[in-house]
Amino acid sequence: MFDFKDKIAVVTGGSGGIGLATAKLFLENGAKVVCADLKNPKINLENCRFVEVDVSNFSEIGKCVRNILETEKSIDFLINNAGISQDSPIWKMTEEQWDNVLNVNLKGTFNFIHHVSEHFREKKSGKIVNVSSINGLRGKFGLANYAASKAGLIGLTKTVAKELGKSNVNVNAVAPGLVETELTKNLPEKILENALSETLLGRLAKPEDIANAIIFLCSGFAKHITGEVIKVDGGQYV
Numbered sequence: 614m615f616d617f618k619d620k621i622a623v624v625t626g627g628s629g630g631i632g633l634a635t636a637k638l639f640l641e642n643g644a645k646v647v648c649a650d651l652k653n654p655k656i657n658l659e660n661c662r663f664v665e666v667d668v669s670n671f672s673e674i675g676k677c678v679r680n681i682l683e684t685e686k687s688i689d690f691l692i693n694n695a696g697i698s699q700d701s702p703i704w705k706m707t708e709e710q711w712d713n714v715l716n717v718n719l720k721g722t723f724n725f726i727h728h729v730s731e732h733f734r735e736k737k738s739g740k741i742v743n744v745s746s747i748n749g750l751r752g753k754f755g756l757a758n759y760a761a762s763k764a765g766l767i768g769l770t771k772t773v774a775k776e777l778g779k780s781n782v783n784v785n786a787v788a789p790g791l792v793e794t795e796l797t798k799n800l801p802e803k804i805l806e807n808a809l810s811e812t813l814l815g816r817l818a819k820p821e822d823i824a825n826a827i828i829f830l831c832s833g834f835a836k837h838i839t840g841e842v843i844k845v846d847g848g849q850y851v
């Protein structure tokens with residue numbers, strides 16, 4: 614559907630769930646993909662390689678981006694998707710739970726954008742898509758750390774869109790509702806049922822539903838969209 618021939622996409626958290634679905638969709642549309650993830654899924658996908666990194670480590674991500682640029686010569690799309698959740702009501706949330714989630718979800722995205730932005734500024738093009746959440750927009754019981762990180766991503770998205778707009782770089786976010794992945798598979802049945810009942814379309818998202826929106830934002834069809842947050846939630850948060 615899209616022509617991403619000769620384009621290089623970097624997808625963080627690309628070893629599973631939404632990230633892997635996004636990587637596969639980029640591949641189907643002709644791009645080469647580098648997945649940056651804590652773990653290697655040990656699968657073979659043509660034109661795709663997996664690099665093992667911790668997105669929360671600033672200097673490690675600097676090295677990772679330099680390596681990708683040396684090998685691939687260019688980066689066209691940066692998808693900041695790596696994320697974790699460690700849930701607790703605020704009065705029980707530990708400092709460690711707070712720091713872990715903020716470090717991966719928010720600082721991890723800063724780390725990648727910081728290190729890739731000079732390249733995008735030099736070549737005067739690039740697309741960044743950050744994976745936020747509807748819970749960053751509305752808040753959610755038990756998810757203070759997660760919701761704060763995802764709300765933070767929205768401020769980061771809008772700010773970087775302002776900073777990189779003149780360099781012809783589009784910066785957007787997607788805000789999924791509940792998606793059936795590893796992250797959510799152990800949630801209590803009641804929470805899944807509640808999320809389903811919140812949707813207007815009567816279904817929960819598959820990872821591919823989110824990948825479709827991410828790919829659209831990287832395509833020429835979205836060239837005049839920047840600083841935007843697109844909910845992909847079946848109407849869960851209207």
Ligand SMILES: NC(=O)c1ccc[n+]([C@@H]2O[C@H](COP(=O)([O-])OP(=O)(O)OC[C@H]3O[C@@H](n4cnc5c(N)ncnc54)[C@H](O)[C@@H]3O)[C@@H](O)[C@H]2O)c1
Pocket residue numbers: 625626627628629630631632649650651652666667668669694695696697717744745746747788789790791792793794795796797820
């Ligand atoms: N599943 C949902 O319901 C949902 C809803 C809204 C937003 N999201 C967001 O979508 C993104 C993807 O989530 P998912 O549901 O596919 O989860 P997932 O657990 O299937 O995938 C997340 C990936 O991130 C990787 N990762 C975790 N910590 C990392 C780190 N420090 N460095 C590098 N990689 C790391 C994991 O190894 C994993 O492959 C996350 O940012 C999540 O917050 C998910």
